[in-house]
Amino acid sequence: MLDALGDPTRRRIVELLATSGPLSVGEVAAGLPVSRPAVSQHLRVLASSGLVTHDAVGTRNIYRLDDRGAEALRGWLDEFWSAALSRFAEAAERESKESS
Amino acid sequence: MNEDVIMDDIPGEPAPPADAIVKTVHVPLAPDRAFELFTARIAEWWPLATHSAGHEDAVDLAIDGRVGGLIVETLRDGSTSVWGTITGWQPPHALAFTWHPALGPEEATQVAVAFAADAAGCALTLVHTGWAKRRDGDVRDRYVTGWEFVLGRFVAAAA
Numbered sequence: 001m002l003d004a005l006g007d008p009t010r011r012r013i014v015e016l017l018a019t020s021g022p023l024s025v026g027e028v029a030a031g032l033p034v035s036r037p038a039v040s041q042h043l044r045v046l047a048s049s050g051l052v053t054h055d056a057v058g059t060r061n062i063y064r065l066d067d068r069g070a071e072a073l074r075g076w077l078d079e080f081w082s083a084a085l086s087r088f089a090e091a092a093e094r095e096s097k098e099s100s
Numbered sequence: 101m102n103e104d105v106i107m108d109d110i111p112g113e114p115a116p117p118a119d120a121i122v123k124t125v126h127v128p129l130a131p132d133r134a135f136e137l138f139t140a141r142i143a144e145w146w147p148l149a150t151h152s153a154g155h156e157d158a159v160d161l162a163i164d165g166r167v168g169g170l171i172v173e174t175l176r177d178g179s180t181s182v183w184g185t186i187t188g189w190q191p192p193h194a195l196a197f198t199w200h201p202a203l204g205p206e207e208a209t210q211v212a213v214a215f216a217a218d219a220a221g222c223a224l225t226l227v228h229t230g231w232a233k234r235r236d237g238d239v240r241d242r243y244v245t246g247w248e249f250v251l252g253r254f255v256a257a258a259a
Contacts, residue, residue, distance in 0.1 A: 087147050
């Protein structure tokens with residue numbers, strides 16, 4: 001998830017889908033200064049991370065934010081606090097040893 | 101170090117929402133010292149390089165220990181970023197704060213931290229709620245709020 005959102009164009013695509021709702025590849029590309037094949041590639045990376053998904057409508061794929069994104073967000077925050085509190089515990093262990 | 105806790109076991113504490121993030125860590129310090137380390141000395145242990153808006157440029161993190169006090173990150177160039185506001189301050193037992201790194205206060209989520217003495221020192225329990233809040237009961241809004249939270253962080257990190 002972090003890698004998928006580490007690219008500014010991919011963040012912009014997610015923002016577009018969040019604000020505009022579902023869009024085709026062409027519609028996403030129209031809103032960005034990158035080629036349509038490049039947009040397709042970015043959408044594949046986002047889809048493989050569970051951030052976007054698509055529905056086939058006729059001959060077109062319509063992309064939208066994946067509902068699993070909320071789950072990914074929760075997992076990300078969970079890791080965030082685990083890492084921070086591990087550092088707190090390490091600091092507390094050091095302090096305990098120094099004063100004993 | 102971390103384990104999930106069953107909040108229902110704590111008398112008098114309402115259970116957090118099912119989507120709350122709950123973390124417990126046991127440390128070999130009495131609650132008063134753990135509380136001081138967590139708050140007044142947060143810059144000594146918070147992983148600023150990875151858990152901040154400024155990353156390598158972040159040089160300080162400070163909590164103004166009073167209700168209404170701010171949690172502020174300072175960058176190398178002297179600029180600051182407010183992460184939240186203290187909403188509960190009961191040293192050495194508990195504190196609570198709003199949490200909106202890289203976002204405006206209207207996108208704030210809520211974090212509560214409690215310190216309880218145990219045989220080896222104390223147990224710190226952190227509960228993070230509101231990050232999947234519904235602003236008007238509409239599922240799409242909740243969903244978009246979650247995305248704004250994620251994007252806000254990354255946009256700030258990339259700026």
